[in-house]
């Protein structure tokens with residue numbers, strides 16, 4: 001593993017010279033550091049420790065992890081290679097439970113592996129497929145952005161929560177992709193980003209990313225969502241998603257439910273932007289596992305301790321926003337509107 005500081009345009013995760021290169025998001029915004037991995041276990045660690053995070057980005061990272069596993073394998077038969085890949089798949093899959101894109105990315109690669117014949121040909125097909133998934137992610141975000149941009153007006157101030165930007169995807173972003181496309185369509189917009197405690201994806205990543213790209217962005221503490229809405233500072237909200245089930249229940253970064261509830265209270269449209277790879281058409285909302293993260297994320301800010309010793313902590317990483325709070329779900333196939341079960345089904349039929 002090597003670290004290099006490079007100031008370049010942002011591509012979160014990439015396949016280069018048979019290695020995986022990603023931005024170390026734990027170091028942002030103070031340092032822009034790219035890490036290079038040649039072992040799938042390192043990729044699994046990177047997902048687990050949030051070096052890479054955001055549902056689409058971890059989906060593609062999982063796929064690249066399997067591509068590394070195929071190169072690491074010493075298998076001489078297809079059966080041995082599949083068994084090595086299954087072992088790696090399990091390790092990668094167990095890194096984070098809520099974002100369904102991880103399963104999607106791993107399943108897609110396993111399908112390619114299972115449909116191949118000879119070992120070397122399977123390895124090459126896996127690498128090709130993972131690279132294709134990364135490239136398609138950018139295109140999907142741009143298409144989603146175009147569908148979403150018509151929902152926003154000139155002079156809107158748009159609130160977003162957590163980070164659903166280029167850094168949560170391969171590039172461009174889901175919710176921030178919609179914001180980018182709205183600006184690209186010639187509309188003048190401002191953005192309000194929530195800080196997103198406990199680990200501040202909003203201030204460290206969204207504010208960093210939007211400022212880097214010249215947006216008019218203001219940062220607020222999570223506790224100022226109600227104030228901002230009650231005082232007319234926000235016209236619309238757009239957030240990303242980690243998993244959306246067929247009924248339109250949206251699982252996203254902790255605090256999203258509060259933002260959506262507050263938006264409803266103030267009659268502010270609340271949109272979700274996510275690719276079809278974020279939809280889980282087989283689980284019920286009650287079966288989705290909410291990741292619980294370590295208490296130290298809450299008992300301190302960065303390295304500074306801000307809570308008493310031995311305090312009990314409850315630290316869920318995600319929450320569920322029910323469909324009745326959501327004005328529309330923006331995808332690369334169009335915008336789903338209530339009733340969601342029906343309109344989501346139609347988006348998949350159009351696929």
Ligand SMILES: CSC[C@@H](O)[C@@H](O)C(=O)COP(=O)(O)O
Nearest residue numbers: 053054055163164168240241253
């Ligand atoms: C585009 S991913 C959805 C995001 O809005 C958000 O929930 C997110 O960034 C994921 O959380 P994270 O815990 O940082 O991986």
